[in-house]
Amino acid sequence: MTEPLAGAGAPQAFFTQEWAQLEDALAQARHSVAVRCKNTVVRPLFDALVQCRRQGLAVHLALPDTGASRHSAIAWERLSAIGGLIAWLPASASQLAYPPLVVVVDGVQVWTGKLSQGMSPLDDAAEVPGLVRWDAPAFAQQTRQVLDHEAGWMPAPDTVPTERLAQPASTALELRRDGAAAHQAWLAAVLHNHALATQAEIAETQRQMALFDHAQEQALGALMREYLRGKAQYLQQLALQDRAAQDEAHAAQQRWDDYASAQAAQDADTQPLPLDADALDQLKQMYRKLAMQCHPDRVADADQSRAAQLFQSLQSSYRRGDMAALYALQESVAQAGLQFVAPALRDAAHAAQEAQPEQDAAEEAALQARVRALRAALAQRHDALEALRTTPTWRTLSSQPNWDLWFAQQQQHLQAELERFALAFQAGAQPQAASFAP
């Protein structure tokens, strides 16, 4: 099995409160900060860079020379007046398939992705907010080389303490004279890890939803069923007197039926395990590791079916928070001997160094195709994550610090509605159907 991301390593985290985290990293920077923006820089980030420069750090900022960027409200001279370097790239640079933001801190840490929604007036709507952080010095050096090459900066002095270079320098991508293939290879590594981090975030979002679903069913399941039945019966009664209420009665009956069948399927689904912070961290790490090894996107056609089975097991084990199952899965993945189709970036870079011009072009074309495929996969995952995070369920579970309290409140609401139905039946006098409508 070939490891395609030797230089990049796995992402360390996927943040949702990303600006606060990045701001903290910048405040702790000691030597240098290099930033590459796809559009323009946002004010808080620019202020943080000015602050870094004031504290004597080497600060490099590269961004496309578009009117919207250069003539925005940012006072660029504030940074250059105190010795920060700003590189205005050709306007076409904003069209490149590039993460909206790349930050290299002290030559040992890389952040790629996009700041939270609304932080920039030129937000790329196609990108879902979220930053991936790598604590991988070798990859940070590669990234710094890519940024330096594009912006025409002098190579940054080697500020990385040798003991922090976990990987030997030989695993780093070497830049060729034009740097194009290495840039594509670097971009593929970034996109690949973004896709993986986004997949992990989707799994975590769904794990929490599964946990919430289970807790909700325990707290509200029986009452919800009673309520839906009561509402259906109430509206059927109304429909006998008022034909206009028939559609509403039918819809209520349909919802009751749907819920009853969805509830019946619950037993087949194993109860998710609640986890403490340490156990969750361990679970996430294991998930990322296994996802890199068995995601169907990454294996040869012949192994697709086996990989799909393994990945499905990974998903359901993660959803249940079942660490033991993940350990067992690790064995299965090792035994499966899956063949990867992704080109080894390290090999590609080395091959590119030695290749003839026509082979260079072929290599670069292959990497470009790989980048396009990765971007498509990433966009798909972004859409999926965005779709999950706009569901009412996610909004509820992420905004309620005390789920039990919230369930208790909903119980009260449902009870009150049931009492209202009972009173209406007893009175025999039916209120207007329209008054029931939300």
Next chain:
Amino acid sequence: MSDPTPPGSALRTLAGQALTVAGARRLDLVAQTLEDVQQRETQAFFARHPDLLLHCVQNHYPLDAELLAEHALRWDWRRLSASAAIPWSLDLLSQFADCWDWDSLSKNRHLPWSPALLQAFSPKWNWGLLSGNPALPWSLELLESFAPLWDWRVLSRNAELPWTGALITGNTHLWDWVGLSWNEGLPWNLTLMTRFAERWDWTGLSANPGLPLDADMVAEFAGLWNWSWLSRNTQIAADAQLLQTYADHWDWTALSQRRLLRWTPELIAQFAARWDWHALSANAALPWDQALLEQWQDRWDWQALSANTAPWWSEALLERYADQWDWEQLSENLALPWSAALVAGWVDHWDWDRLSWNRALPWRQEGAAALLQAHAARWDWAGLSQSETMPWTADWVAACADHWDWERLSANPALFAALAGGAAGVDALADCIDRYADRWNWATLSGQIGLPWSQTLYQRCAAQVFPHLVAQHQDLGAPLLPADTVRTLLAEVDSGEILPGINLA
């Protein structure tokens, strides 16, 4: 089982991945049902409280043109003009151009600001307020396009402008140079400062933390600085050399208060004759230890030392210099190793008024309740009532109900957050509010942002609460109502079908 998920469900596309189809379906159905119930209850709630409805709608509802027109005489247009919820557009502004309060609009950060919008209502805007609105898309073109209209005095203080040397140089006759001098957003450097040396307000520059102050810059303008303000500037990194060079210029009292100097015993000794020892004694950034205390024992100001919040306090230290401390200062010092035993051990030394306002008292440690009761006559209950660190519970409130300062208790957000966050949640909070209904200051309570207002809580307090104060910071679900429902409710208020409303326009 057939797939019962309706088309368009966001969850379905992922159902085969990590969330089961049934689980996704359940979540969808329960969420829809609870949302329906919530909406119906919200409608019923606002039907019972039409006065609150009007306030909540005006402050928080995304009113469209139709609703605005239908109830034009009812609205408080000044309040609407400050709204963040209205879907602002050029058309909407045009349609009700004679109704809006243009001063409020000029300050509003939520309008879709653009050169076209500024141009469209050029005579109506308050350009002084616009000049200070950070939400405008500030650019050199924008400044140029409306140059005669801006208030340049306000612009000079606006740090959000795209400041460049050229912008400053090109408009020298328009700027307010005092305002510029205090502005942190300018691209400060030696060239810019030298070029306009005669125009700057050097007090403003000396105080400006936006300056890249280093030894060269300090030397370049040595005769121009206001040294008192420069000594206070947080950006200046004064080392021993810089201190020595301008020893006769620095304000040594200000320097003695500075936390960001690189304090060492050597630095203290080098300028021992110049420091303000009163200010130095209160400075928590010094490398405090027994040796330093003893080395300058005859210079320290023990009153200021007693107020020092450096993390070096111990019971032994208190004991050792018990006769020299200023116990009034100690009583309000946050850095002491506070415990019930410490308070009890020096009962006759403390200043109990100051002690009562001390945020660091050990109210969450064992023995806190006994401490409270044992000295009930000594405490200043106004100070205790505003405490954020008390372990607030209904029992805790009840135990000292006759002692609390209820005005301050009404303004204490920590109390309400703690009561609502307990096991019984909002019910416990509502019970507590009910129980002391005649003691709270209801105006303070109504404006209390820390109170977790909900429809249930409002319902229980409806008789005493001030709707307009609650609606300032709470929407109570109003934005969730469909426009048709709001229209129906407002029509019912007009027709008198529900409780008579109050016309607040």
